[in-house]
Amino acid sequence: MKIYVYSILLCWFFVSCGKKDRIEREIREIPVDIKVTRFDKIFFETAPEDLEKIKKEFPYFFPAGNDDQIWLEKMSNSQWRELYGEVQKKYSDIDPVKNDLTALVQHLKYYFPKTKTPKLITIISEMDYTNKAIYADSLVIVSLEMYLGKEHRFYEFPNYIKQNFEEKQIMADVVSSFSKRKITPDVSKNFLSRMVTAGKELYLKDLLLPEYSDADKIGYTPEQIKWCEENENYMWRYFIEKQMLYSDDQKLTSRFVGPAPFSKFYLEIDNESPGQVGAWIGWQIVRSYMENNEVSLQQLLELNAKEIFEKSKYKPKK
Structure with a gap:
């Protein structure tokens, strides 16, 4: 009897693994071409006199009502520029992040066929650990300053928070943001x-x-x-x-x-x-x-x- 049960479990295991392998092969064949915009580089490498140009191109990063002096100060502030330098050291090559997002979007399209291919926009924000990566339908916005590695000297956060400031967490955070759009809120709050x-x-x-x-x-x-x-x-x-x-x-x-x-x-x-x-x-x-x-x-x-x-x-x- 034990041998019989073991055989059934073994067959189930191989069938399950075979199905997963087949699904992953199908997913890898889904065409996805991710476009990347390095807004972090655009912002900090733009001359102050050209601020208006990038405000027109990226209006969603410049909330109405904020004086231009705020952005001009950020462009020239030594601490912000030091942070920018650290981000460029870590992410001079953005292809690994792009490749990870490509694989994720292939999975999204398989399980949610109406998913659009989003553009990846990288930014340097305000070190808001509650919004490190945002999925916004046609855009995925990633605050790269939040993924420099948990031991980075710039981080003055408790360990349980900064332990997730690793590059590996970018896609996990993108899925968390995506899930908020897909999970139907439960009327019960228990x-x-x-x-x-x-x-x-x-x-x-x-x-x-x-x-x-x-x-x-x-x-x-x-x-x-x-x-x-x-x-x-x-x-x-x-x-x-x-x-x-x-x-x-x-x-x-x-x-x-x-x-x-x-x-x-x-x-x-x-x-x-x-x-x-x-x-x-x-x-x-x-x-x-x-x-x-x-x-x-x-x-x-x-x-x-x-x-x-x-x-x-x-x-x-x-």
């Missing part, structure tokens, strides 16, 4: 809905960034992924015993779903835990749902969290 919504975003990364590790998809270190895997059963029991799943307590988002230095169980394990463990659990629920139900990706993104959870057959690994 803890379960917030976990599952985060889980949908991470599941999109499973499909759109298949070469990425789980750590890169969620922005963890390998050690943090291992912690979640080893403590999955404990975390789930905690959520159940505390009757959190259908709680509307908004503080649960900051405790367990949003980026944070650690999750707040208010126990000794807090300092060992990474932030976002609720998002990680939501990810496992969505994965389990997709393994146990025949639904399209579009249907998944539209379904409410309660239905996904109830049909997921999710059981934490012990």
Whole structure:
């Protein structure tokens, strides 16, 4: 009997791998030509007297009501120019980023056929870590100053934030931005809905960034992924015993779903835990749902969290 079950599992594994390989071959054949505009270079290499020209060409980077002196000061300020110099050292060749975006857009077109081929625009912004990369239908805007490497001397951020200031995170951040357009908001605002919504975003990364590790998809270190895997059963029991799943307590988002230095169980394990463990659990629920139900990706993104959870057959690994 054991041999029979093992044989079935082995066959299923090879069929599954074969299907994934076929899909990836089809994706690689999708024609995509990404155009790149280095606005970071255009801005800092433009003479002050020509400011008006680039304002007309790129009006969306110059909000109405701002005095030109703001932009002229930025062009000549020594600290901004030093930052520009660091960006050029790191990204003198933008082709690796372009190639990564090309592969991502091929996946987007496969799973979302109406996707337009966006133009890649690189900028140097205000070090806003909440908007490092923006997907805007026909544009992908990347703030290169936010991807200089977590150890860069310019970064005065907590470790849990700057650990994702790596080039590898650019496409993960683009998918996060893209997902906001595709995931139907859940009318319920309880803890379960917030976990599952985060889980949908991470599941999109499973499909759109298949070469990425789980750590890169969620922005963890390998050690943090291992912690979640080893403590999955404990975390789930905690959520159940505390009757959190259908709680509307908004503080649960900051405790367990949003980026944070650690999750707040208010126990000794807090300092060992990474932030976002609720998002990680939501990810496992969505994965389990997709393994146990025949639904399209579009249907998944539209379904409410309660239905996904109830049909997921999710059981934490012990």
